[in-house]
Amino acid sequence: MEKKVFERPRYLKKASTHYCPGCGHSILHRLVAEVIEELGIGERTIGVPPAGCAVLAYDYIDVDMGEAPHGRGAALATGIKRVLPDRIVFSYQGDGDIAAIGTAETIHAANRGERITVIFVNNGCYGMTGGQMAPTTVTGQLSTTTPGGRVPLRDGYPVDLSEMLAVAKGTVYIERTSVTSPKNILRTKRAITKAFRTQIDGLGFSLVEVLSPCPTNWKLSPVEAARWAEETMTKTYPLKVIKDLTGTPGQDGN
Amino acid sequence: MNEKVLMRGSHVIAESAIRAGCRFYAGYPITPQNEFTEYMASAMAGLEDGTFIQAESEIAAINMVIGASMAGARAMTSSSSPGISLKQEGISFLAAQELPAVIVNTMRGGPGMGNIAPSQGDYFQATRGGGHGDYRTIVLAPGGGQELADLTGKAFDYADRYRTPVVILADGMMGQMMEPVVLHKAVDPAELPPKPWRLSGAAGRPSRYIRSLLLDIAQEEERNWKLARKYDNITREIPRAESYLTEDARLVVVACGTAARIAKGAIKRVREIGLKVGLFRPITLWPYPKRALCELSRSVREYLVFEMNTGQMVEDVKLSLEGRGNVHFYGRPGGSVATPDEIAKVVNSLYHRQRLEEES
Known part of the structure; x- marks a missing residue:
């Protein structure tokens, strides 16, 4: 008898994505859809896509979605969640969106302990606008606006938003993962599951930061980009559980 | 109740x-x-x-x-x-x-x-x-x-x-x-x-x-x-406006909000000395009550726009009248609030300057 080992998740639309080869978004969309299905929350989940490459997330993830202005995802999600507290509300935001123009909205939603989940995609650049320096661009990294590489005392240091958010008392669960290898993809899925669970249990603010390759703007092949994320980005942004007050076992049983 | x-x-x-x-x-x-x-x-x-x-x-x-x-x-x-x-x-x-x-x-x-x-x-x-x-x-x-x-x-x-x-x-x-x-x-x-159309989670319907x-x-x-x-x-x-004492008016003050209230006080004062002055007060500013204002121009030629700024709504008054009247302006910007007496003086002087008392 045949056994089906791989299929399209129920909450992923039957559509080809517009993402570049080697981009992390398509993997991450799939993980979000899988987790929504496994937790059985597809009929009560509302997503908030950002401005940026993932603005079209509603073309792929098959749940209700409400587009936010650039950086305002956490504020908009707050509005939805407060009106419909029994729904599961998540925002999906890039690094420029969440850690530059939307810093205030993010920090304050976290500090209020809003029962929302944030998927924070860190690819170290502004992808959709063509690879400018992002708040997360690592020191020395080339971008179209740091042609000689990022110089901290001129361009600012790389912003570690997840660590900053961990300081806020309203945050319950924050983990940084990546989608650069099967092992890391599985870790990311577990992290997203836990982040949604944190919300389902009404504990507070949860966020998963995902290091995600951007081969097009990094001007690397997909394979090289994944390696660069693993070897270079993780020096600035180590993969780890940054904060976990859920009281449930973490990755690796910790 | x-x-x-x-x-x-x-x-x-x-x-x-x-x-x-x-x-x-x-x-x-x-x-x-x-x-x-x-x-x-x-x-x-x-x-x-x-x-x-x-x-x-x-x-x-x-x-x-x-x-x-x-x-x-x-x-x-x-x-x-x-x-x-x-x-x-x-x-x-x-x-x-x-x-x-x-x-x-x-x-x-x-x-x-x-x-x-x-x-x-x-x-x-x-x-x-x-x-x-x-x-x-x-x-x-x-x-x-x-x-x-x-x-x-x-x-x-x-x-x-x-x-x-x-x-x-x-x-x-x-x-x-x-x-x-x-x-x-x-x-x-x-x-x-x-x-x-609201977002509520796609229960029993497509997302x-x-x-x-x-x-x-x-x-x-x-x-x-x-x-x-x-x-x-x-x-x-939905355009909406209030017309006050405009039936016999020879001069109409156009003002909204607090400015209209002040203008009303001024009009009461000048009515007491026999000036035929009315008030047109837009209640919807967009859409502007163009038609109602335009209809006034059948009987009224002179308009005084009073605003607590240097002249913004006056443009809508001109656009509404499309040349069917003379539009004058008096403004007090920057947080200054005119008194009814001040506006009454402005109305009085305009009334006489335009020789409206001579009209039959």
Whole structure:
């Protein structure tokens, strides 16, 4: 008898994505859809896509979605969640969106302990606008606006938003993962599951930061980009559980 | 049961909003409208289904309103001039995403930080859209007192009916003034017409999304035309104005909001000395009550536009009259509030300069 080992998740639309080869978004969309299905929350989940490459997330993830202005995802999600507290509300935001123009909205939603989940995609650049320096661009990294590489005392240091958010008392669960290898993809899925669970249990603010390759703007092949994320980005942004007050076992049983 | 109460203007708007079924308010401290936000904080705390959030910024507040509106709530924010400038990004999104919301602007002197005195300096900003892109917001200009209660309810009805943001333009004087008003009966939010477009989770139906990004030029053009058709309907259906002593008038003062109230006092004074002067008070600033004003031009030639700015609404008066009258202007910008006596003098001198007393 045949056994089906791989299929399209129920909450992923039957559509080809517009993402570049080697981009992390398509993997991450799939993980979000899988987790929504496994937790059985597809009929009560509302997503908030950002401005940026993932603005079209509603073309792929098959749940209700409400587009936010650039950086305002956490504020908009707050509005939805407060009106419909029994729904599961998540925002999906890039690094420029969440850690530059939307810093205030993010920090304050976290500090209020809003029962929302944030998927924070860190690819170290502004992808959709063509690879400018992002708040997360690592020191020395080339971008179209740091042609000689990022110089901290001129361009600012790389912003570690997840660590900053961990300081806020309203945050319950924050983990940084990546989608650069099967092992890391599985870790990311577990992290997203836990982040949604944190919300389902009404504990507070949860966020998963995902290091995600951007081969097009990094001007690397997909394979090289994944390696660069693993070897270079993780020096600035180590993969780890940054904060976990859920009281449930973490990755690796910790 | 309708109750007559003595309340300050800002509280009248806030209480009327709640009675109209508003259950979500997000705001940020700014003078001269803090009483409004504070009232909402207490009132929402007393409601099981009410939400009050003191936001970290004006921008966050309007975005929380976007989210609440997407989820189907009657949602509101309020601020004063500099804060309203910050909210314009969100207002543009509300218009583009066709989401209802009510925004109260208690106008103060500007530009820039300006001051905290009553002003009408934001007329252009309110009536010309305010943010980026090709859109309009419905703009209501209560004259104070009872109208604050009446128009607040209307604002929510219009917002829902047309799925568009509605701006209530008030000022610091109106917000502070204590007056007797009859509050409207409270509406049960559950009894309001359902919003079949809202985001609630795709239970038993296909998923849906609310967006404003339309990369396809043809789609974006069609959305703009769709909005334009809606604005045409609004322009046909809701213009409203008050005409006061215009039947025999040889000169009509055109003013709105607090300026109209001052003008009314001036007109009473000049009527006592036999001048035939009336008042035309637009209640909707967008859509502007063009037709009603234009009809006045059958019998009236001279118009004096009085505004608490350097001349903004005067453009709409000229556009409405299309040359069928002489339009004069008197303004007091920057938070200065003219007295009825001052306006009476201006009216008197214009009346005689135009030799209106000689007309039969």
